[in-house]
Amino acid sequence: MMSEESNRFMLEAIRLASENVRKGLGGPFGAVIVKEGKIIATGVNSVTKDNDPTAHAEINAIRAACRALSSYQLDGCDIYASCEPCPMCLGAIYWARPSRLYFAATKQDAASIHFDDQFIYNEVALPHVSRSLPTQQMMRDEAMESFRLWESSEVKKQY
Amino acid sequence: MMSEESNRFMLEAIRLASENVRKGLGGPFGAVIVKEGKIIATGVNSVTKDNDPTAHAEINAIRAACRALSSYQLDGCDIYASCEPCPMCLGAIYWARPSRLYFAATKQDAASIHFDDQFIYNEVALPHVSRSLPTQQMMRDEAMESFRLWESSEVKKQY
Numbered sequence: 001m002m003s004e005e006s007n008r009f010m011l012e013a014i015r016l017a018s019e020n021v022r023k024g025l026g027g028p029f030g031a032v033i034v035k036e037g038k039i040i041a042t043g044v045n046s047v048t049k050d051n052d053p054t055a056h057a058e059i060n061a062i063r064a065a066c067r068a069l070s071s072y073q074l075d076g077c078d079i080y081a082s083c084e085p086c087p088m089c090l091g092a093i094y095w096a097r098p099s100r101l102y103f104a105a106t107k108q109d110a111a112s113i114h115f116d117d118q119f120i121y122n123e124v125a126l127p128h129v130s131r132s133l134p135t136q137q138m139m140r141d142e143a144m145e146s147f148r149l150w151e152s153s154e155v156k157k158q159y
Numbered sequence: 160m161m162s163e164e165s166n167r168f169m170l171e172a173i174r175l176a177s178e179n180v181r182k183g184l185g186g187p188f189g190a191v192i193v194k195e196g197k198i199i200a201t202g203v204n205s206v207t208k209d210n211d212p213t214a215h216a217e218i219n220a221i222r223a224a225c226r227a228l229s230s231y232q233l234d235g236c237d238i239y240a241s242c243e244p245c246p247m248c249l250g251a252i253y254w255a256r257p258s259r260l261y262f263a264a265t266k267q268d269a270a271s272i273h274f275d276d277q278f279i280y281n282e283v284a285l286p287h288v289s290r291s292l293p294t295q296q297m298m299r300d301e302a303m304e305s306f307r308l309w310e311s312s313e314v315k316k317q318y
Contacts, residue, residue, distance in 0.1 A: 006295075011298070011301065018308050021309045024316070053231045067210065067211075072207055087246045088246070088247050090250075094292065095212040099293070100294070103297075104299050105305075106299065109306060116253065124246050124280070137263070139166065143173050143263030
């Protein structure tokens, strides 16, 4: 699995991360998406630049790759991330369904420079009543009506 | 915490979810973001319409609310989601740091109409070597250089 080619793609993700810091554009995170041996999209952290808390390197790269492929799925793609994806990005990666994920620094490393990745991993694993974010369930019956509409819909695009 | 006002906002999130299905635009999911008693942004699932696997209702609503506030943080905001957020959206909610989350249908309900939320919750909780997504760590030393750059940067915007 590891190869010179993999090293080259990961080095590019890391180079993008460092460049992002040097330019003062965002956090030290880069990502590269590869299909058939070619980089089809890249992303860097642009949360503060874009006023978008979802603009992590992986999310930006996934959105760019999907635009490039005109698809909401990254079939046959590999994702290289300079740091272990946070739960948001890992969730996005699962929804995008690439073939493989490579990462370099760990979530503990991210915590060491004061990013909340490890904290959010802990929170996601808790039942909602135990999380630090005050969370309340309500109106499940009313919401199930939307789900029934979906199940009986003849115009839906299942995914 | 629960109030007539909360009911009204959740009903709007659910209405958006149902409308999205009726129009054939995406999955049965809607979200509403409220600040100081007013809806400042809404979102619906637009994954297939926009070819964007990250375009869940909550992510779309968070991005719209942050645009409206010109901020990457949702200070003092409440999020109403017609379904329990998936790990991607829950992660995004933590990064956005709203005051409170309300949800209606559960992740088990989402699984019952064939969405992967529960599966992804299970995967996120596993060590990466045990996940169904093939995942490989590599080049941590090289990536740590980006982190050291971040720590010593004088132009960074910490967040």
